[in-house]
Amino acid sequence: MLNFPNDSLNTAQIIFQSHDQYQVIFADRSVHQATLAGRMQLADTLPLIGDFVSGQVYDQDKFLITTLLPRQTLLTRASNQQDQAIAANVTTVFITMSLNADFSTSRVERYLTLVWDSGATPVIVLTKTDLEPELLVQRQLELEAIAFGVPIITTTSTTPLVAREQLNAYLQPTTTAVFVGSSGVGKSTLLNILAAQQLQSTKAVRGGDDKGRHTTTARQLFYLPNGAALIDSPGIRGVGVASSTTTATAQSFPDITSLAQQCRFNDCQHEQEPGCAVQAAIANGELSAQRLADYRRLLRETEYSTMNSRQITAAKIKRMVGNKKNLRRR
Numbered sequence: 312m313l314n315f316p317n318d319s320l321n322t323a324q325i326i327f328q329s330h331d332q333y334q335v336i337f338a339d340r341s342v343h344q345a346t347l348a349g350r351m352q353l354a355d356t357l358p359l360i361g362d363f364v365s366g367q368v369y370d371q372d373k374f375l376i377t378t379l380l381p382r383q384t385l386l387t388r389a390s391n392q393q394d395q396a397i398a399a400n401v402t403t404v405f406i407t408m409s410l411n412a413d414f415s416t417s418r419v420e421r422y423l424t425l426v427w428d429s430g431a432t433p434v435i436v437l438t439k440t441d442l443e444p445e446l447l448v449q450r451q452l453e454l455e456a457i458a459f460g461v462p463i464i465t466t467t468s469t470t471p472l473v474a475r476e477q478l479n480a481y482l483q484p485t486t487t488a489v490f491v492g493s494s495g496v497g498k499s500t501l502l503n504i505l506a507a508q509q510l511q512s513t514k515a516v517r518g519g520d521d522k523g524r525h526t527t528t529a530r531q532l533f534y535l536p537n538g539a540a541l542i543d544s545p546g547i548r549g550v551g552v553a554s555s556t557t558t559a560t561a562q563s564f565p566d567i568t569s570l571a572q573q574c575r576f577n578d579c580q581h582e583q584e585p586g587c588a589v590q591a592a593i594a595n596g597e598l599s600a601q602r603l604a605d606y607r608r609l610l611r612e613t614e615y616s617t618m619n620s621r622q623i624t625a626a627k628i629k630r631m632v633g634n635k636k637n638l639r640r641r
């Protein structure tokens with residue numbers, strides 16, 4: 312297959328993992344149960360969905376994984392101060408969100424940060440546009456204000472052929488894509504539309520609050536008819552931003568970083584410093600105060616995610632005291 316790193320018959324890709332049980336696919340699209348060779352079980356880095364591995368077939372159809380091949384990309388998020396790997400070798404991340412109850416531009420900003428950090432390319436997918444069509448234009452404008460060139464596509468399962476065409480524009484035979492987003496936004500529905508068959512089960516959202524029911528419980532990689540690989544994943548509850556993402560945060564906020572270059576002081580915190588271009592942009596309506604607040608919150612998280620809990624407490628206290636000082640000075 313086109314995204315395989317070599318054409319060795321011993322190369323396979325992880326398409327499913329549960330504890331120490333794996334499923335792998337070969338370039339000829341045959342699927343095998345797999346386990347890790349003894350010395351791999353002790354390795355620092357364990358194979359993950361999307362990873363390419365090499366090994367050997369035994370017992371006719373089982374596969375013993377002996378080597379993890381180098382990764383091109385690694386998508387991670389922070390969960391309880393720990394980086395949690397989502398998938399390897401992903402080239403395209405579909406940030407999926409419904410236009411009604413699940414809509415949040417702050418959440419998209421978070422996702423963008425973790426995608427930029429992974430080496431993959433983001434695409435924003437606004438789903439369920441049939442539910443509240445009168446919201447569509449407003450939602451698109453809100454997204455455009457934070458997307459900075461990231462493509463935004465809109466889908467509805469009521470016109471599956473249109474949805475398929477929209478998504479297929481980003482699914483080449485060399486693509487490995489993943490759906491991320493909250494439960495119930497329609498990730499598995501879109502996967503089924505692309506595959507033109509019912510590969511994954513889907514379930515209606517709750518009546519009261521439109522929350523999903525966590526129907527998909529494990530990540531799984533599928534090859535689509537056009538040769539692209541697509542990973543369906545369970546709904547994510549909270550999107551934490553993993554460590555080492557200061558640069559990715561800046562990349563998700565190009566408006567603020569370019570304004571910041573015009574601030575008088577190059578260590579400007581964009582608070583009450585004279586000659587602050589960021590505050591000036593907020594004052595004249597060019598930048599929203601919410602956008603600066605989101606940026607600050609993400610930077611703080613990035614900083615926290617590399618600290619232990621005692622360091623976090625210390626940093627929080629320092630920040631509180633610092634804020635009080637600012638107030639007093641005024």
Ligand SMILES: Nc1nc2c(ncn2[C@@H]2O[C@H](COP(=O)(O)OP(=O)(O)OP(=O)(O)O)[C@@H](O)[C@H]2O)c(=O)[nH]1
Pocket residue numbers: 438439440441442466467468469493494495496497498499500501512513514515516523524525526527528544545546547
């Ligand atoms: N009206 C409408 N309903 C949709 C659309 N897409 C999905 N749904 C419905 O929304 C519900 C949830 O869809 P799923 O595809 O299971 O959502 P999911 O994102 O995979 O959810 P998890 O697996 O829990 O993360 C199902 O009842 C779908 O039929 C859409 O475009 N319009």
Ligand SMILES: [Mg+2]
Pocket residue numbers: 498499500511512513526527543544545546
């Ligand atoms: Mg699902």
Ligand SMILES: [Zn+2]
Pocket residue numbers: 571574579580581582584586587588589590
């Ligand atoms: Zn400034």
